[in-house]
Amino acid sequence: MTGYMSGVLAILGINIIFAYSIYITAATGQLNLGGAGFQAIGAYASAILSNEMGFPIGLTLIFASIFGGLISFLIAFPILRTKGVYMVLATFAIAEIVAGVILNSDYLGGPTGIVVNDYIETELILIVAVTVVLFGFYLMSTRIGLAMRAVHDDDAVANLMGVNTRAIQIGAFTLGGAIAGLSGGLYALYFGFVEAQYFNANISIFVLLFVLIGGTQTAWGPLIGASFFTLIPEALRIGDDWRFFIFGIIIVGMMIVRPEGIVTRDALDRVWFKILGKTNV
Template identity: 50%
Template sequence: MSGYLTGVLVVLAFNVIAAYAVYLPMAAGQLNLGIAGFMAIGAYGAAFLTNEYGWSMLAAVPVASAAAGLVGLVIGFPVLRTHGIYLALATFALGQVIAAVFLNLEVVGGAAGYTLSAYAGPYVVFAAAIGVVLVMLYLSRTRFALYLTAVKSDPTVADLMGISVRGVQVAAFALGAMVAGFGGAFYALHYNFVEAQHFNVLLSVFTVLYVLFGGAQTVWGPLAGAMFFTLAPEALRFGEQWRYAIFALFIILFMAIRPQGLITTSLFQGFRRRSNEASP
């Protein structure tokens, strides 16, 4: 495998993990624009534990991921009292605050960044992304996925059915933060360097776009969206300086035609209907 292809696939792996971190709270009707902040917690947590305490990667990554999830759990209760655009603004501010803390924290390099000694190779990153996808597929077949759908569709009805709406929302928010921390930890370990400037609002916005473009109705949507946003610009390299203009134009046209995203529930239902008709 060439170095170029390996680099593209590594970026794809990180984008897939980040997309599912956004997808979990979005499946419960929550728009999290602070996902980059939780990635920063995972990145700096894994970097600090491996550098200062000599922890192995196998020990540092779960702890850093759990730390991001714990922050999401603690912050989720007050933040999720807001809804809609106010929730988006609150999570946006949260991400900025987390990044600012690490930017001014001298123990992890501050604005100069933080160099790591431990290293996670490309195939380790690939395995991490595949693991996240498999976990998401498993969750999509559990009762928790039904709770997420019910809470997103109609919180009042879900509450009348005995579902703890706030509990489900906070759980989805915290799990998304944990997945983001997981991806951030491997990001730091793969590139051997982490800086707070990388975990900015654009990272959060682009990650949300992966899910919106791929479709938030099914568990396959984030994967499709991440693949498109990662691979399409590379496929359009023949356009040279026009490739991003072509890419943006395609997105505008596509979203005008399919505002619900690339992969939807009705699409899967259509496939199942045609397969049933074709079977004897």
């Protein structure tokens, strides 16, 4: 495997994990535009735990997730009081606060960032990515997953059906934060350097686009969306200067042709029908 290929695969793995973090919240109908903030929390937690406390890699990553999850859990209560576009803005603001805190903290390296001593190989990222994808599919196939999708469609009726809608929303937001933290931890350990400027609004917008373009109706969405977004710009490198222009056109085109995302339930049903001769429900 060339260095370039290995680098692309590492980024792909991190992006896929990151996409599932946003997807799990989006599946319950909550849009999180603060992805970068939660990823930054995991990345900085890993950097500190690894450098200062000498944690082994496995433990560092576990704590990066716990830290991301814990902070998400705490802010879930005020955040989930908001809805729709207000929630999008509130999560966006959270990411800005996280970046602001890091930039102003000497302990966290301020604007110069932190060099991370430990490092991981691409293979580990891919193993974690596969695990997260499988977990996403598992979760969405359970009754909890069904309840999450029900909350997305009509939370009042879901509540009358006995679903604890608040617990589902807070749980999904917390889990999303934990997975974002995990992706941040992997990022820090792979690139060996973290700086606040990397975890900016662009990152948050892109990861939300991964999910929305991929489709929020099934667990395939974030996988397809993150792969599409990571690999297409690489494939377009031949076009050089024009690649982002072409990429932009492709995104707009996708939104017109498939406003509900690349993978929708109806599309999947048609595929299953062709393969199995019956629908997969």
